[in-house]
Amino acid sequence: MTHWVFGYGSLIWKADFPFRERAPGTIRGWARRFWQGSHDHRGTPSAPGRVVTLVEAEGAVCRGMAYRIEAAVFDHLDHREKNGYRRVTLPIELTGAATVTGTVYLATPDNPAFLGPAPAPEIAAHILGSEGPSGRNVDYFLELVAALEQLGVDDPHLDGIHSELRRLGVEGTA
Numbered sequence: 001m002t003h004w005v006f007g008y009g010s011l012i013w014k015a016d017f018p019f020r021e022r023a024p025g026t027i028r029g030w031a032r033r034f035w036q037g038s039h040d041h042r043g044t045p046s047a048p049g050r051v052v053t054l055v056e057a058e059g060a061v062c063r064g065m066a067y068r069i070e071a072a073v074f075d076h077l078d079h080r081e082k083n084g085y086r087r088v089t090l091p092i093e094l095t096g097a098a099t100v101t102g103t104v105y106l107a108t109p110d111n112p113a114f115l116g117p118a119p120a121p122e123i124a125a126h127i128l129g130s131e132g133p134s135g136r137n138v139d140y141f142l143e144l145v146a147a148l149e150q151l152g153v154d155d156p157h158l159d160g161i162h163s164e165l166r167r168l169g170v171e172g173t174a
């Protein structure tokens with residue numbers, strides 16, 4: 001028995017797990033936001049970084065990558081996404097194919113690592129100044145931008161932060 005899991009952040013570009021197949025996909029009613037704190041990957045408990053979560057937003061469309069995985073892979077994913085994310089079940093529209101029911105890792109506002117909204121210049125400066133065991137926060141950002149570009153996705157929230165990062169001297173991709 002296999003399951004679909006939808007990635008909208010690092011799960012798009014860092015598939016460090018086995019999968020049977022993958023396909024670009026879309027979920028509706030959720031918007032990607034750099035509103036979650038990262039204590040364990042792109043920051044530390046005393047200086048958390050900023051990574052993405054999804055927030056409910058009527059009419060929003062979030063595009064990412066869906067993977068069909070064996071159930072055993074959830075052990076790895078649960079550990080990787082342990083800092084505030086929980087599994088929710090949502091419909092995932094696979095591009096050019098069926099809509100499937102699958103798992104999305106969401107960090108809701110009630111989790112202790114949630115940071116919430118901030119102006120783009122503040123988010124950009126925060127990202128630029130953060131680093132954790134998985135590397136520089138700005139590399140997480142740039143990898144995500146590059147992966148979304150490859151998928152042909154324009155994300156205005158990321159565009160705003162990217163402009164601010166460029167203003168701060170960040171160039172190119174990770």
Ligand code: SIN
Binds near residue numbers: 007010011
């Ligand atoms: C995801 O990619 O779907 C979850 C957030 C992350 O790990 O960056």
